[in-house]
Amino acid sequence: MSEKGMNLTLKIWRQKDSKSKGKMETYPVTNISEHMSFLEMLDVLNEQLVEEGKEPVAFDHDCREGICGMCSLHINGEAHGPDRRVTTCQLHMRMFNDGDTIHIEPWRAKAFPVIKDLIVDRSAFDRIQHAGGFISVNTSGNTIDANAIPIEKEDADEAFNAATCIGCGACVASCKNASAMLFVGAKISQFSLLPQGQVEAKNRALNMVKQMDLEGFGNCTNTGACEVQCPKGISLDNIARMNRDFLSASVKK
């Protein structure tokens, strides 16, 4: 039994490379199943473009099950689209209606320059992690089993929740200031809540915040958009914790 697919108009940001000036282009797609994921719909478009001898639309993707943090589309004015607590790859076409026009853009931030079409360079996040998102563990053979250190359940849960951040950048994309504080707050919190993270606690907050500023991200004005648009539901608690850690480390410096 066949079901009638949706006919959609896609308005997509096309940009040849990082140096070129991009623009929005319009593409019609037909017979799109409501059961398709958003990325499968883009696959259909790309097959169509290849058949027409045109350049397919470049977009980031990897696991397509919401855990890798690679997909990164700003869909109809929202990071990862109109659904909540999902990444673009988990967004289904049932969220749209036949005849809809869908606007698709890359994340917009000075710190996330466009590489091509919908792909942005998110290596700024890697450099922030390198600045302090780690713990020093002795691997000489005397390593203590992490489970040997008792940790309060609430702290373990909160650290785990912070660690579920997949670093997709939706927080930056949805923030009016292109601030990365939810990401940095989560990456600081996942260590600062645990005893293993205390050795570098002071420098971690200072160094990661410093790197965040160097990358050109904006400053948090507590609009809360990041928390709403985060596919993993990372809480604003993490930004407050980062602010506390940063303020206390600045005073003790």
Place this chain on the structure above:
Amino acid sequence: MALSGLFLIVFLLQHFSINLMSVFSADLFNEVSHFMGTNSVIQYALQPVLIFGVIFHLTMGMYLEAKNRGARPQKYAYNKAGASASWMSRNMIITGIMVMLFLGLHFYDFWFPEIKIKFIDGDWSGMENGAYRYWDHTHHKFVDPIRVGLYCAAFVFLALHLLHGFQSAFQSMGWRHQKYTPVVEKVGYAYAIIIPLGFIVIALYHHLIH
């Protein structure tokens, strides 16, 4: 930003308390205004701190806005910002500038004349025609309906600014707690509505009893 904002919130409460006295007793308002206007600690220690707090808050607000705008040089062609953040939180610069413009008028009306009388004319008596001038001066300013309208409009912008600013200041300082943050938010909403509304009522009172 947050610290100066919290400081101004405390100042606003004090300002409101004294203004409210003008509704209940002209004599009490005159006494308190004279004390505030002539006390050395208030004039030479607290007033400069307040001026610094206002200037710092304004300057930092505009600096942050400029920096944050620079963090996204290429805007979205299609953006639905209202889907995830309140209008108040996204437009602090607009409500802030409106309050700043109001401060210009407010200083012109009250602060500059006070400074002139005390520091240029050298008259620290607070008297005019044998009686304290504070209540009469205040009352007289609210005869003009256009001025009353401007004051009321400014208080609406102040309310919008505080609706986000109050709880935002706590978050920026890292003061967030599962139990206390909902209380802070409720107190913030109450403060943001009651205080500006109170200022509006006081302005209308002086206009209507004239």
